[in-house]
Amino acid sequence: MKMLNILLSAFRALRRNKMRSFLTMLGIIIGVAAVIAMLAIGQGAEYSVQQQIDALGTNVLIVFPGSQQQGGLRSGAGTMTTLTEEDAATIQRECPAVAFVSPGTRSGGQVIAGNLNWGTGIEGCGADYLEIRKWGVDYGEYFTESDVKAATKVCLLGKTVSDALFPESSPVGQNVRIRNVPFKVIGVLAKKGQNAMGQDQDDIILAPYTTVLRRLSHYPYLRYIVVSATSPTNINAAQSQVSELLRMRHKLSSYDPDDFTIRNQADLAAAANATTQILTILLASIASVSLLVGGIGIMNIMLVSVTERTREIGIRMSVGARGRDILTQFLIEALVLSLLGGIVGIALGVGGSTAISTFAKWPTIITVFSIILSFGFSIAIGIFFGFYPARKAAQLNPIDALRYE
Amino acid sequence: MIDGIGAARVGFDGELIRIDHLVKTYLLGEVEVHALRGVSLGVSRGEFAAIMGASGSGKSTFMNIIGCLDKPTKGTYVLEKIDVSNLSRDELAHIRNEKIGFVFQGFNLLSRTSALENAELPLLYCSMSNAERKQRATEALELVGLGDRVHHYPNQLSGGQQQRVAIARALVNRPSIILADEPTGNLDSRTSVEVMGIFQELNEKGITVIVVTHEPDIAQFAKRHIVFRDGKIRSDKINPKPRVASEVLKELPAIDEEEEE
DSSP, X not given: OOHHHHHHHHHHHHHHTHHHHHHHHHHHHHHHHHHHHHHHHHHHHHHHHHHHHHHHOTTEEEEEEOOOEETTEEOOTTOSOOOOHXXXXXXXXXXXXXXXXXXXXXXXXXXXXXXXEEEEEXXXXXXXXXXXXXXXXXXXXXXXXXXXXXTOOEEEEOHHHHHHHOSSSOOTTOEEEETTEEEEEEEEEOOOXXXXXXXXXXXXXXXXXXXXXXXXXXXXXXXXXXXEESSGGGHXXXXXXXXXXXXXXXXXXXXXXXXXXXXXXXXXXXXXHHHHHHHHHHHHHHHHHHHHHHHHHHHHHHHHHHHHTHHHHHHHHHTTOOHHHHHHHXXXXXXXXXXXXXXXXXXXXXXXXXHHHHHSXXXXXXXXXXXHHHHHHHHHHHHHHHHHHHHHHHTOOHHHHHHOO | OGGGGTOOBOSOTTEEEEEEEEEEEEEETXXXXXXXXXXXXXXXXXXXXXXXXXXXXXXXXXXXXXXXSSOOSEEEEEXXXXXXXXXXXXXXXXXXXXXXXXXXXXXXXXXXXXXXXXXXXXXXGSOOOHHHHHHHHHHHHHHTTOTTOTTOOGGGSOHHHHHHHHHHHHHTTOOSEEEEESTTTXXXXXXXXXXXXXXXXXXXXXXXXXXXXXXXHHHTTSSEEEEEETTEEEEEEEOSSOOXXXXXXXXXXXXXXXXXX
């Protein structure tokens, strides 16, 4: 029997029970649409995490002091007092793969402006910090190298802090008191939103690190040094240059372990990506369960159909249909069901994902891969779940089939 | 074509069917049912035979074996010089497709399928162009007098017309033999005669017809009577004076067929 004729008769058979065929297809439609939508949501999440990490700067290294060890007690990263302003200056001077360096320290406390107050973190940083972080200033301006040298009492507010302390007026030019030290607000930072871990990156105050060290924390060592490589591809070169330089400066012999830790954002990016990939796989596997259920629906209906059409099978056999002709006929019917379901499901999944990103403002990405995957899946399901009923039909005894009432 | 499947060619020319000591035994649970207990028979080309017998006489089993729907337990069945007694399922399907046309009591048409599509069904299982298939099916329908009902569905046709579609379907592959199993069982007496008339016409054109029936009236239209009882042939006689359907119809009171629809 020719393929075209089989296809035509399959369509005719399915048209005879329109409602039933549609309901059977619905299982596949929902399954395929769910797989596509879930993959789109997962990949959208992956993309936005990637975006945020890129915004942090994938060419960024952060140098922390090592952990302090007294006897057997190790106090955790950053507890050693090994990073100095001089270290930061030397990195800037001597490492060719390094573009910018920003020494960093951290303080915190209650910030008061007029009759309002707000508890937040104060980051002390260098003049190139915004350059490294790819961050901008909304109002006012950033402090300069001379502010850093002179340890002037100026600061920039993050959007959240600005909204909390100056809900109605512009903060630029106003004074705030941080732990009773007056600072002049010279700018408001651009809104950065949450980071990958859900922290509000705008709940922050930036000030020259020299000012923070001398006026607020009264602590002579740096908490960290932020370094940017000349390009993301140079990040490993920058990392080894910084590491070598610091080992030399800290006079470590080749047997001593590092007294500092260098973290790069690429590791973080990889970890975050792995997490969202797991999320995507999880979502897709849940969705495939519904695809599987749809497949079982096809098998169920095909079994009913074989029983109902036993006499037809007998007639076809009596006029010369071989087992494999009957097998092909029913297999093609199952396949047409699952294929049509797959196509409608793809349309629905793509439409649904677009609707989600439009109305729920959730980023979704539909890849060709996810479409091919779910399409292939629906074909496989048609063949897999169609085979058993089709084989049952093909193995009928023509005499019994003809007599079937 | 059949040579390709390795069947042996035996028998002599002119003889269409040669059956020797055919035995068929079924196993119903633990009870053996002897449906056929050694049947030998020859049918020549162009015959019109009626197989008669009460139910349980083995005539249906015999019909199934002749129609290659079933295999004998013992004995040989040679159809057109091919020993078909031991062919596989697929090979039997091929023989049915090429050499046998069935007509059943219950018409056995595909519902919601036009007369034309029903008639062309056997041709779907052999290689043939769509145009040729349509052509042959239309010709077959014209031959049984349904040239004007080609696109009607079975539920739009009377019983007699449905049976004619079934006969067209049996004819379409130009088979060696037409096997009709109680073809008039579901029809009124006038339509029965009409259907037998079609068989007679076909037979006059040289087509071999075997009709299974338990109605002696219907058997009277055949040229040969084979009576089965208890799985054996009880008598096998030539009908000296077969009834002629066209003459019988003239004597019957006319019924306007259109009214049946």
